[in-house]
Structures are given as structure tokens and as C-alpha cells.
Amino acid sequence: MSVFVIGGTGFIGHRLVRLLVARGQRVTCMDINPGAHSFADLGDKVAVVRGDVTQFDDVMAAMTKAAPERVINLSYMLGSDHPPHVAMKLNILGMDNCFEAARLLGAKHTMYASSLAVNGKQTHYGDRPVTEADDVHGEYQYAKHKIVNEWQAQDYTEKFGMLITGIRPANVTGPDKVRGSVDHVNVITESARGNAIRFPFKDAMRCPIHVDDVTEVFARVLMADKPQHRIYNTGGVAISLGEIADIVQGYLPDAKIGFDKETGGKAISGNHMIDNTRLVQEFGVQYRPYRERVLQIVNDIRRGNGLPPAG
Ligand SMILES: NC(=O)c1ccc[n+]([C@@H]2O[C@H](COP(=O)([O-])OP(=O)(O)OC[C@H]3O[C@@H](n4cnc5c(N)ncnc54)[C@H](O)[C@@H]3O)[C@@H](O)[C@H]2O)c1
Incomplete structure (x- = not known):
């Protein structure tokens, strides 16, 4: 076709x-x-x-x-x-x-x-x-x-x-995402590159999907x-930047991820609680666990930089 x-x-x-x-x-x-x-x-x-x-x-x-x-x-x-x-x-x-x-x-x-x-x-x-x-x-x-x-x-x-x-x-995520919503991506990719990164709010909510x-x-x-x-x-997965940072630091304990404020982000966050019943029931889609996807992105970046895999 x-x-x-x-x-x-x-x-x-x-x-x-x-x-x-x-x-x-x-x-x-x-x-x-x-x-x-x-x-x-x-x-x-x-x-x-x-x-x-x-x-x-x-x-x-x-x-x-x-x-x-x-x-x-x-x-x-x-x-x-x-x-x-x-x-x-x-x-x-x-x-x-x-x-x-x-x-x-x-x-x-x-x-x-x-x-x-x-x-x-x-x-x-x-x-x-x-x-x-x-x-x-x-x-x-x-x-x-x-x-x-x-x-x-x-x-x-x-x-x-x-x-x-x-x-x-x-919020689509992946190692080569550079346009659109990128904070939830950069927390992973910049850490995998060994760069320190900072965000305004730890409780800012996103809904990543690989x-x-x-x-x-x-x-x-x-x-x-x-x-x-x-x-x-x-x-996707409703998750805060702080929670993503915790997952990243589980794989990369030296990752330097900082937040200016603990709270204040959730109230101004975009839609992140999403019902996908239509898609799941009609098309039978199932997503790999987000935690696994974070590791996949970390290692995509590390491979590209000639570093050994994490996790
Ligand atoms: N990436 C996300 O997180 C996300 C989330 C929700 C929706 N979407 C939507 O999914 C779609 C694809 O997103 P993406 O992340 O792959 O974006 P992208 O920017 O990576 O890809 C867009 C492509 O369109 C091409 N393009 C731009 N102007 C063009 C023109 N005048 N004529 C022909 N081609 C042109 C670009 O060269 C690029 O290859 C978009 O509609 C986007 O809004 C993306």
C-alpha cells in the first residue's frame, strides 16, 4: 500500500x-x-x-x-x-x-x-x-x-x-527530541551527558510517552x-519533574539535577492526567514501563557519547 x-x-x-x-x-x-x-x-x-x-x-x-x-x-x-x-x-x-x-x-x-x-x-x-x-x-x-x-x-x-x-x-520523549516540551526530556538527556541541569519547579507535572x-x-x-x-x-504517565529526576538518579547517582522551588509548578501545569481508553480498547496498545524508557534514553545518549551503559 x-x-x-x-x-x-x-x-x-x-x-x-x-x-x-x-x-x-x-x-x-x-x-x-x-x-x-x-x-x-x-x-x-x-x-x-x-x-x-x-x-x-x-x-x-x-x-x-x-x-x-x-x-x-x-x-x-x-x-x-x-x-x-x-x-x-x-x-x-x-x-x-x-x-x-x-x-x-x-x-x-x-x-x-x-x-x-x-x-x-x-x-x-x-x-x-x-x-x-x-x-x-x-x-x-x-x-x-x-x-x-x-x-x-x-x-x-x-x-x-x-x-x-x-x-x-x-509529551513525547526520546533522545533526539529538541522541539516542543523538552524539560522532561532534558532532565534525562543532560544528566546522561554528564551536564548539570536546573528547573524552576520540582512538582511541575508532565505526561511523557516514548x-x-x-x-x-x-x-x-x-x-x-x-x-x-x-x-x-x-x-502517557502523569509524573512530576522531581519524580523523573529520582528515576534518573537511580540510574545515574551522580546526576546533578536542581530545582529552584519544591512547589508551585503543579498548579500551573498543563493537562497531564489523560484517559486513553478509546485507543487502548480499539487498538490494543500497551506502553513499555516509563522507567524502562528512561533507561533506554539514558543509554541511547551514553552510547552516542562513547560511554558505557548505565543500569
Ligand atoms: N513531539 C511532541 O512531543 C509532540 C507532542 C504532541 C503533538 N506533536 C505533534 O506531532 C507532529 C510531529 O512532531 P515532531 O515532534 O515529529 O516534530 P518535528 O519538528 O521533529 O517534525 C516536523 C517535520 O515537519 C517538517 N516541516 C516543517 N515545515 C515544513 C513545511 N513547510 N513543509 C514540509 N515539511 C515541513 C520539518 O522539517 C520536520 O521534519 C507535529 O504535528 C506535532 O505538533 C508532537
Whole structure:
């Protein structure tokens, strides 16, 4: 089956491309930065195209050539500090270009990444897991754009009968994550590099999920013929930066992790209690224990730095 991945050389994208190929799919990866990851070892199983998702002609030309049954858009501007015009073009117009091209070419299933950011702060919901049916309270540029993306998908679905599915990943973690929420990653990676690191609040809450688990989620849902829902939470592990630091120091006793304050972070933390019953029941996903994932990241970094494995 032909699968078209926009943003396919990114943090999640390059792993998804590789997983899809391992499962027998023919993949076309379109990215504005095609050199960010090499798929040379996969030979002709992956076609890599330089293309800008904000340019409809680029998307149409590459997608027409690939004639995909499945399309997924992972290209995005992570974070909320971007100039409005630039972010709007990539996040909103880019998404529309993807949906419109998929519509014109009759793709059977189109997917995109939303985010837990749509929910905003956990305090909107109290001390309970948030479901996909809850109202959204996202406040900043990134969250607002994801909320609009979910609306764009619904609009295309309702007006044209398209099948479009969104995933709301939690705080994705991995050794090479450098964009988006990174404090929960840096506490692991900087310690593994032997660097001291400091954060404002020990009780700041996050909901990490390893990038391999998120990739598996995207692959399973993308290959489904008819997912039952339009949106799925990935969920993850609700944990404080202080607790992550404790796990890291269990593997690296000399790690120098400091906090300015013990408390004050939880009250301003984003949504971190997440219900992923939909995904688990329909797709049977199971995540490896977070503690194991921390060790995996520690050792990915140590291997890269020529250090012996920890743990
Ligand atoms: N990483 C996370 O923690 C996280 C959490 C929730 C949701 N998400 C969402 O998952 C998706 C993928 O995230 P990621 O972490 O892999 O991001 P990433 O920044 O690593 O990857 C995005 C890719 O899009 C490409 N791109 C940027 N502008 C483009 C353009 N104009 N045309 C074509 N390609 C372009 C980039 O070159 C990059 O390869 C995004 O939608 C992101 O918002 C990520």
C-alpha cells in the first residue's frame, strides 16, 4: 500500500516511515528538510521528496505521483512563540493543503497530529483524567492551532465524507527530541551527558510517552480501515519533574539535577492526567514501563557519547 508522510524526516516522522516500511508499506516522505534523516538503507522502499506543505502545488504534485491510500501530516511549528503569519501558514494552511490534496486524490484515510495541548491547564478539569469528549481550554498559539486543525478535519469529514483521524500525543520523549516540551526530556538527556541541569519547579507535572510508543500508535491507527473515533488521546504517565529526576538518579547517582522551588509548578501545569481508553480498547496498545524508557534514553545518549551503559 502507498502511504504519504508529510514531515517524514522529523522526530516522530522518520520513525513512522521506518515502521511503515518494516510492515510492508511503500512510503513517500515529503519534507521541507529532506536531508534531516537518511533512508538510504531502505533503498527504493522510501521515496524522499523535498516539498513545502504550505505550497499547494508542492503537495499536489508529490501526492499525485505517490497515489497514496493513506496520508499523514506531521509537519508543524512546535511551540507558541512564532510570528503569527509564519505559524498560521504552516499549521493551518499546511493542514488544509494536505486535506484538500487527499480529498482530490481520493485517499482512503488521512491522519494528522493534534496534541494534548488542546486541553490547556489541568486545573480546568480538577484531579481527573481528561477524555476526548471534554471541552478544550488550550490558550496559546500552538494549542489554538491544534484546536482549529481538529475543526478543519471535522469540516472536511462532514462536507465530503472523508475519513480523517487525529491523534493527541502527550509529551513525547526520546533522545533526539529538541522541539516542543523538552524539560522532561532534558532532565534525562543532560544528566546522561554528564551536564548539570536546573528547573524552576520540582512538582511541575508532565505526561511523557516514548516516541517509539507514539510511532506505534500512529502506525496502527493509520493502517486501520475505519477507526471508530475522529480523535484519540495517546495518554502517557502523569509524573512530576522531581519524580523523573529520582528515576534518573537511580540510574545515574551522580546526576546533578536542581530545582529552584519544591512547589508551585503543579498548579500551573498543563493537562497531564489523560484517559486513553478509546485507543487502548480499539487498538490494543500497551506502553513499555516509563522507567524502562528512561533507561533506554539514558543509554541511547551514553552510547552516542562513547560511554558505557548505565543500569
Ligand atoms: N513531539 C511532541 O512531543 C509532540 C507532542 C504532541 C503533538 N506533536 C505533534 O506531532 C507532529 C510531529 O512532531 P515532531 O515532534 O515529529 O516534530 P518535528 O519538528 O521533529 O517534525 C516536523 C517535520 O515537519 C517538517 N516541516 C516543517 N515545515 C515544513 C513545511 N513547510 N513543509 C514540509 N515539511 C515541513 C520539518 O522539517 C520536520 O521534519 C507535529 O504535528 C506535532 O505538533 C508532537
